[in-house]
Amino acid sequence: MHLQTFAASQPFSLIILLFLAISLPTNSQEFSTELFKREMGRSERLTHLHFYLHEALRGDATAVVVAQAATTYTYRYRFGEVLVFDDRLTEGPNLSSRVVGRAQGMYAHADVEELGQLMAFNYVFTEGRFNGSTLSVLGRDTPLSAEREMSVVGGSNVFQFARGYVRMREYLDDLDRGVVVDEHDLYVLRY
Numbered sequence: 001m002h003l004q005t006f007a008a009s010q011p012f013s014l015i016i017l018l019f020l021a022i023s024l025p026t027n028s029q030e031f032s033t034e035l036f037k038r039e040m041g042r043s044e045r046l047t048h049l050h051f052y053l054h055e056a057l058r059g060d061a062t063a064v065v066v067a068q069a070a071t072t073y074t075y076r077y078r079f080g081e082v083l084v085f086d087d088r089l090t091e092g093p094n095l096s097s098r099v100v101g102r103a104q105g106m107y108a109h110a111d112v113e114e115l116g117q118l119m120a121f122n123y124v125f126t127e128g129r130f131n132g133s134t135l136s137v138l139g140r141d142t143p144l145s146a147e148r149e150m151s152v153v154g155g156s157n158v159f160q161f162a163r164g165y166v167r168m169r170e171y172l173d174d175l176d177r178g179v180v181v182d183e184h185d186l187y188v189l190r191y
């Protein structure tokens with residue numbers, strides 16, 4: 001897998017490095033890019049990952065309702081409903097493009113007044129040097145917003161000590177087929 005690594009010899013502040021990372025163009029060919037590396041006993045890197053998540057709510061559903069409150073249907077945004085999902089992650093927006101992993105976890109409708117969900121899930125990578133590694137996400141999703149951001153709170157294997165964030169944008173919402181495709185951009189610090 002092609003990598004871009006920028007050695008940071010000066011003690012830049014993290015904020016400047018993150019700003020630099022955000023302003024760098026993304027590489028549409030690969031789903032991950034190394035943005036910098038600095039030596040601190042162990043070297044710390046900032047990795048950018050970019051891929052698409054596919055969720056099917058009907059047919060061969062990848063998200064299923066597992067629980068709800070007796071009063072869930074009295075709320076416009078199904079307060080109290082909990083879903084479990086196992087969604088495919090692909091390098092491009094097409095479901096048939098290269099699979100890089102899965103997103104597995106759950107979300108709970110946790111907002112009484114608008115569509116707001118508590119998300120708790122793992123990215124389970126199955127491709128390249130990330131094969132067998134996971135990243136864990138905890139945050140709030142508001143699917144009606146153009147862009148949402150959640151915390152990456154940790155990881156395993158190559159993502160030990162990981163922290164960062166993921167920004168999600170809706171790419172496709174096909175109500176007829178019950179299919180949603182979201183674009184995910186992650187910035188993750190790791191060793």
Ligand SMILES: *[C@@H]1O[C@H](CO)[C@@H](O)[C@H](O)[C@H]1NC(C)=O
Nearest residue numbers: 092093094095096097098172
């Ligand atoms: C996705 O890829 C398949 C197979 O290559 C192709 O037939 C289909 O048109 C593509 N769909 C879109 C939306 O690009």
Ligand SMILES: *[C@@H]1O[C@H](CO)[C@@H](O)[C@H](O)[C@H]1NC(C)=O
Nearest residue numbers: 125126127128129130131132
């Ligand atoms: C990922 O790792 C598993 C288990 O070690 C292995 O069976 C599989 O072939 C690997 N996949 C890729 C794409 O390297």
